[in-house]
Amino acid sequence: MYDTKYNMYVRKLISHVAKKPEYWHLAHQCEELTDESCYALLSESLKKLDVGIPFEYIVGWTEFYNYRFQVTENVLIPREESEILVEQAIMILSNFTKPNLKVLELGVGSGAIISSILLSTSKSISAMATDCSPEALLEAKNNSIRLGVDITFKQGDWWDALNSNEDGPFDLIITNPPYVGTEKINERNILSGYEPSISLYGKEPSQSGTNDAMKIIRGASAWMEDNGTLLIEHGFNQRKILSDFAISKGLFVLEQIDDLSGLPRVLILGK
Numbered sequence: 001m002y003d004t005k006y007n008m009y010v011r012k013l014i015s016h017v018a019k020k021p022e023y024w025h026l027a028h029q030c031e032e033l034t035d036e037s038c039y040a041l042l043s044e045s046l047k048k049l050d051v052g053i054p055f056e057y058i059v060g061w062t063e064f065y066n067y068r069f070q071v072t073e074n075v076l077i078p079r080e081e082s083e084i085l086v087e088q089a090i091m092i093l094s095n096f097t098k099p100n101l102k103v104l105e106l107g108v109g110s111g112a113i114i115s116s117i118l119l120s121t122s123k124s125i126s127a128m129a130t131d132c133s134p135e136a137l138l139e140a141k142n143n144s145i146r147l148g149v150d151i152t153f154k155q156g157d158w159w160d161a162l163n164s165n166e167d168g169p170f171d172l173i174i175t176n177p178p179y180v181g182t183e184k185i186n187e188r189n190i191l192s193g194y195e196p197s198i199s200l201y202g203k204e205p206s207q208s209g210t211n212d213a214m215k216i217i218r219g220a221s222a223w224m225e226d227n228g229t230l231l232i233e234h235g236f237n238q239r240k241i242l243s244d245f246a247i248s249k250g251l252f253v254l255e256q257i258d259d260l261s262g263l264p265r266v267l268i269l270g271k
């Protein structure tokens with residue numbers, strides 16, 4: 001499994017350093033690279049791959065929901081399972097009849113989720129996104145400008161980033177908070193060790209990994225429109241604790257979604 005993935009990355013790196021389309025290597029396996037500098041860059045990139053630096057950080061971009069996002073070590077590499085948030089958000093937005101909708105993403109990272117939503121809906125949306133990391137916000141802003149989507153960015157700790165007189169209430173709130181518990185710290189198969197610790201474990205790591213999701217759920221009602229929705233991604237073993245917590249804070253569990261591997265992944269909460 002590791003070898004297959006490693007070999008795929010090596011081939012993709014060859015296309016990358018040769019400045020050829022992504023799948024060029026498949027049709028040109030016996031071709032030699034003509035430019036000497038390609039070999040130097042390839043050898044440098046392979047050394048990085050060998051020490052475990054993710055492919056996406058080496059090349060500086062990743063694909064998410066069929067769009068390309070720039071990524072550096074300041075942001076989490078968006079995961080395929082987070083595309084569920086985009087799909088669900090698009091479906092929820094399509095049911096609104098209001099002329100303009102307010103959408104918020106908390107913990108925006110690279111901006112992949114909110115930008116993909118805006119690029120994939122025909123609804124008129126005022127979009128806002130927050131993060132506590134100024135570096136992540138800059139990266140999300142650059143991606144939004146490159147992709148031509150309009151987002152207002154705010155820096156701060158979860159709800160504290162917002163101004164209660166001007167921002168909200170929101171029709172839709174989306175978040176993929178840090179949810180890795182400290183017991184998973186050594187699981188190198190899912191965590192490269194190169195991604196920002198705050199995006200995986202949060203500011204105050206906990207054993208269960210649910211601290212940040214709970215902070216978000218605790219404050220959500222005040223920022224949601226009466227028929228608003230909160231979409232939250234979570235760890236596979238956190239569904240029950242977060243559903244119970246949301247109900248205790250006066251929210252309804254509208255839906256619980258599994259990812260493609262059948263693992264509990266997303267909660268859809270209503271007010």
Ligand SMILES: C[S@@+](CC[C@H](N)C(=O)[O-])C[C@H]1O[C@@H](n2cnc3c(N)ncnc32)[C@H](O)[C@@H]1O
Nearest residue numbers: 078107108109131132133157158176177178199
């Ligand atoms: C799991 S990452 C998600 C990034 C992006 N939304 C995605 O799915 O690729 C969590 C994000 O929340 C941000 N974050 C962590 N703690 C935060 C806090 N206390 N307040 C606001 N943002 C926070 C991190 O900087 C990070 O960008």
